[in-house]
């Protein structure tokens with residue numbers, strides 16, 4: 139695997155399904171970790187299960203708040219003087235016919251799943267640039283490969299598509315400074331997030347460890363190699379079903 143001793147990694151969404159699996163793996167590789175989420179008590183509980191607790195800092199952070207994001211980066215720099223890796227993993231899902239989606243829900247998805255990723259990237263790139271390098275890893279979504287965005291998920295998916303585009307641009311803009319950018323595209327994974335969704339094929343869910351392993355793979359690559367995008371998709375992905383229903387039975391006399 140990869141030795142992360144001495145590497146400072148911020149993980150947002152560390153209290154969630156994918157984030158928790160990830161911090162367990164990063165801690166096992168001896169990383170110095172800053173765990174961020176709103177539920178500080180859950181972060182502290184996770185910390186209790188991890189080795190080398192002295193290398194783990196838990197910070198309460200609402201990623202929809204600019205002030206909290208500035209505090210997260212500011213506090214990490216004050217404590218450790220550098221940030222080697224930012225893993226943007228905080229996220230919410232949202233499943234509504236667009237005409238029924240509450241305005242507040244649209245706002246929440248935009249701020250959590252897009253705004254926070256861009257703002258945190260902006261806050262860490264200069265310290266990374268000064269340090270001669272770094273790695274930004276976004277937990278995006280396999281839904282970016284579904285075009286058009288799936289029904290009832292159009293705000294969620296279109297923001298993930300925007301995030302994919304942002305990350306690709308960020309890579310080209312920052313690569314001469316030694317900064318890597320990786321987008322991870324998970325398929326449907328067993329976490330509290332999918333637990334809230336309707337019509338999920340339980341038997342096809344992947345485990346969060348599979349997604350966490352892809353992050354470890356990205357971190358293990360040599361300095362001159364950046365895995366720009368990694369898709370980890372269910373072997374029997376539900377998306378092989380048509381996402382736009384079409385009429386199988388043509389009306390009598392209709393042209394085929």
Ligand SMILES: NC(=O)c1ccc[n+]([C@@H]2O[C@H](COP(=O)([O-])OP(=O)(O)OC[C@H]3O[C@@H](n4cnc5c(N)ncnc54)[C@H](OP(=O)(O)O)[C@@H]3O)[C@@H](O)[C@H]2O)c1
Nearest residue numbers: 151153154155156175176177200201228229326327329331
């Ligand atoms: N699970 C899947 O099938 C799947 C598939 C594709 C992509 N993804 C993406 O993977 C990422 C993680 O998802 P997950 O499945 O692990 O979800 P999850 O288990 O529901 O965890 C979500 C995490 O995000 C944090 N979070 C939510 N809103 C926040 C806020 N305002 N401020 C700070 N933290 C916040 C939660 O922490 P607190 O509640 O403690 O704040 C929690 O740690 C998301 O970006 C999601 O879109 C998931």
